[in-house]
Amino acid sequence: MRPELTSQQKAIVAHQKGPALVFAVAGSGKTTSMIHRIERLVQEKAHQPNKILATSFGKATVDDIKRDLHAIGIRGVKTMTLHGLGFRVLQKAAQRGYFDPAFLQMESSPEFLNEALVRKAVGKLAQQLRTKKEDLLLDLEDVKNQISAWKGNLVFPNIEELHLPSEAAKLIQEAEHPNPHYVPLFSLYESERVKNKWLTFDDMLLSAWEMMMKHDDLLIETQAQFETVLVDEFQDVNRVQYLLVDLITQPHRNYMAIGDDDQCIYEWRGARPDYILSFEETYGAKVYHINDNFRSTGQQLLLANEIIQHNTVRQAKKLSLTKGFDGNSFIMKAQNSLQEATLIVQEIKTMLAEKTQSKDIAILIRLYAQTPMIEAEMIRQGIKYHVVGNLPFYRRHEVTCLLKYLRFALVERDIQSGKPYPAKLTERNRYIDDFKTILFNPQKYLSRIITDEICRKSLQNRSSVLEELMNQYERLHERVQGRIDTLLATMEHLLKIIDQPASAVLKWLTDRIDYRGHLIQVNGIPEMGELKWETVQSFIAFTQHAKNAKDLLQLIYRIAQGYKSFEKEPEENWLKIMTVYRAKGLEWDTIFIPGCNQGVFPYLREGEADLSSLEAERRLFYVGLTRAKQNLYLSHLETDPISQFLIEANSKKVIEDAYELKEILKNPIPKIMSSDLLRKLEQIACQYPLGKYFREWFPGGVQLRLSFPDSTP
Numbered sequence: 001m002r003p004e005l006t007s008q009q010k011a012i013v014a015h016q017k018g019p020a021l022v023f024a025v026a027g028s029g030k031t032t033s034m035i036h037r038i039e040r041l042v043q044e045k046a047h048q049p050n051k052i053l054a055t056s057f058g059k060a061t062v063d064d065i066k067r068d069l070h071a072i073g074i075r076g077v078k079t080m081t082l083h084g085l086g087f088r089v090l091q092k093a094a095q096r097g098y099f100d101p102a103f104l105q106m107e108s109s110p111e112f113l114n115e116a117l118v119r120k121a122v123g124k125l126a127q128q129l130r131t132k133k134e135d136l137l138l139d140l141e142d143v144k145n146q147i148s149a150w151k152g153n154l155v156f157p158n159i160e161e162l163h164l165p166s167e168a169a170k171l172i173q174e175a176e177h178p179n180p181h182y183v184p185l186f187s188l189y190e191s192e193r194v195k196n197k198w199l200t201f202d203d204m205l206l207s208a209w210e211m212m213m214k215h216d217d218l219l220i221e222t223q224a225q226f227e228t229v230l231v232d233e234f235q236d237v238n239r240v241q242y243l244l245v246d247l248i249t250q251p252h253r254n255y256m257a258i259g260d261d262d263q264c265i266y267e268w269r270g271a272r273p274d275y276i277l278s279f280e281e282t283y284g285a286k287v288y289h290i291n292d293n294f295r296s297t298g299q300q301l302l303l304a305n306e307i308i309q310h311n312t313v314r315q316a317k318k319l320s321l322t323k324g325f326d327g328n329s330f331i332m333k334a335q336n337s338l339q340e341a342t343l344i345v346q347e348i349k350t351m352l353a354e355k356t357q358s359k360d361i362a363i364l365i366r367l368y369a370q371t372p373m374i375e376a377e378m379i380r381q382g383i384k385y386h387v388v389g390n391l392p393f394y395r396r397h398e399v400t401c402l403l404k405y406l407r408f409a410l411v412e413r414d415i416q417s418g419k420p421y422p423a424k425l426t427e428r429n430r431y432i433d434d435f436k437t438i439l440f441n442p443q444k445y446l447s448r449i450i451t452d453e454i455c456r457k458s459l460q461n462r463s464s465v466l467e468e469l470m471n472q473y474e475r476l477h478e479r480v481q482g483r484i485d486t487l488l489a490t491m492e493h494l495l496k497i498i499d500q501p502a503s504a505v506l507k508w509l510t511d512r513i514d515y516r517g518h519l520i521q522v523n524g525i526p527e528m529g530e531l532k533w534e535t536v537q538s539f540i541a542f543t544q545h546a547k548n549a550k551d552l553l554q555l556i557y558r559i560a561q562g563y564k565s566f567e568k569e570p571e572e573n574w575l576k577i578m579t580v581y582r583a584k585g586l587e588w589d590t591i592f593i594p595g596c597n598q599g600v601f602p603y604l605r606e607g608e609a610d611l612s613s614l615e616a617e618r619r620l621f622y623v624g625l626t627r628a629k630q631n632l633y634l635s636h637l638e639t640d641p642i643s644q645f646l647i648e649a650n651s652k653k654v655i656e657d658a659y660e661l662k663e664i665l666k667n668p669i670p671k672i673m674s675s676d677l678l679r680k681l682e683q684i685a686c687q688y689p690l691g692k693y694f695r696e697w698f699p700g701g702v703q704l705r706l707s708f709p710d711s712t713p
Helices: 007-013 030-043 059-071 082-095 110-128 140-152 182-196 201-214 216-225 239-248 273-277 279-283 298-308 337-353 368-380 397-416 425-440 448-461 465-471 478-497 502-512 515-522 526-545 549-567 611-625 644-648 651-665 675-687 691-696
Strands: 020-024 052-056 078-081 228-231 255-259 286-290 328-334 361-365 385-387 575-579 588-593 628-637
Touching: 007 030, 007 286, 020 030, 020 279, 030 052, 030 059, 030 228, 030 255, 052 059, 052 082, 059 078, 078 082, 082 201, 082 216, 082 239, 110 140, 110 182, 110 201, 140 182, 140 201, 140 239, 201 216, 201 239, 216 239, 228 239, 273 279, 298 328, 298 611, 298 628, 298 644, 298 651, 328 337, 328 651, 337 361, 337 368, 337 526, 337 588, 337 628, 361 368, 368 385, 368 526, 368 549, 368 575, 397 425, 397 465, 397 478, 397 502, 397 526, 397 549, 425 448, 425 465, 425 478, 448 465, 465 478, 478 502, 502 515, 502 526, 502 549, 515 526, 588 611, 644 651, 651 675, 675 691
Parallel strands: 020 255, 020 286, 052 078, 052 228, 228 255, 328 628, 361 575, 361 588, 385 575, 588 628
Antiparallel strands: none
16 A cells, blocks of 8 residues: 655645656655656646656666556656656657768667776877877876766857857856866867767767757657656756756646755765755745654654754754664764774674664765775784775775885885895886886876887896886986986985885875875866875875885785675675765665764865855755664764864754653553653753654653644744
């Protein structure tokens, strides 16, 4: 039997026509209202099913909508992602001769084509600059992300070539970037895409918008396909998606947007909270709210409400409790990152021993830099885990590059002291590979041709590569000699200090080679470079107990072997470690959020501590809190200031109040409650607020439920 809808959900289902905006809080089951409204529209024959469009940004959300509609016997409704909508527009454009149909004959996935285009563009740019693509020091993932962000925001490499009508031309911008390679790469990317007749996910949207702006008949035909449109997860749409739906709903504005501005966390991808916050004024929309949260307990909801209310740019609303107080929230304090990791993993180990499933627990991080200590402790305790969206910390490029410096220095010192050249082929190849990495990170010291010759002679003569480098010194250009002098001085000192504590050696090395500057330079999106530098700093902190470089390399080897020991097993039941960004839309019984300190959560780069950035961080923290169904663990370090989010929310008191309610309510409620106890309940309930919970959801006595006036939220 289907659950009864709440009064708020029934109001949404009853909405007949015209623009509507639904603010639906986290865990509210908002899709349920959408499904039931579509069901009513179909059953009452307000619209034919094929005239209704139910869409969203993500495929998972659309799949849920489709599944739920089929479960209640509704067929024929157009359920597709916004990318799918764009693709259909392009199919119609091709039929009318406006768009080359060859772009629609895709033999590979759009994501694969995107990556291939980036590689091609980088290769072309290297040819133009008469260098090798490796020497451009570009992070291909960052190039891909930047181009995607540009396209989602109607930014083009050369707007003169577009020939858009005046109305469309007002909405576009020309690309700019501090890294001089990025705009040329964008232009080469587009040239290659057009030449190969490839269509990426971004182009499904962008090209569809262009076609409808250029061709009125195509726009009219597309508009006529849909008599009502519902967009789920509206807070996630970017500019081109926003404009696409705006176009197709123009004739009727039977347009329902469903989302939560408090969960707008993809601004780096083009989403902006003002799209949903301005919807009411832009379209004259009727506004609805769904406040009931069916996911979390009061221990999480009270805290989440107190934290998010400190944002000023938002729709005022509260998560309304339905599940009671049978949960837990803890704030754990640790002396350092190692102790924090130990506390977290020990709690997890206890839960697993008590038969909790790994898949029901998640560690949500703000930065991938937070994982080294946690990963090492997970492996030490034999707990299977998966870092979603990234490699294990010891395999990340920014870390492996430094490890190669250390490994090379140890081998080079042995060779220079008279020990035999590495005997095994794998060891020799690793020695040469490490040398090549050093020569091109953080800067290009030599050309590939000379590098290859030096390496060949080292292998042939069983000699030091640095010795072979010196043999080539006189034939080098004076400018190159200057770079080699710098390299040799760095290596000479590194060999001298290689037996010192690993953390001290790495601190010296990263400063000497300006590793932070290098990471920021090679990552087209400066934030990505900063994040990788955070990983480096975290890794150095991780190495503080390693006696020297050799000890560290052995430790990394043991960790790698530990991870490899369970890497062959299926990942479905592994414990997930992921950023809060990736956790949105998901839920677990137990959530751990480490690093609740200033500088981590919120994470604000230098010069970025403005109100908008701070509120974006607070939204992200709020999303993390609301993933927990039963247990929430927040941890912070004593050595750094605690997160302002916890301070401003008076989090300790909030959690204490939640536990006091838990104690009061854990026993059966007597028919006549003492006035003191009732007064205490009313005081806490009105403060947070909990009146609606006690009136509508609390299973206790009638007297208690009626003690709160209807005006109490």
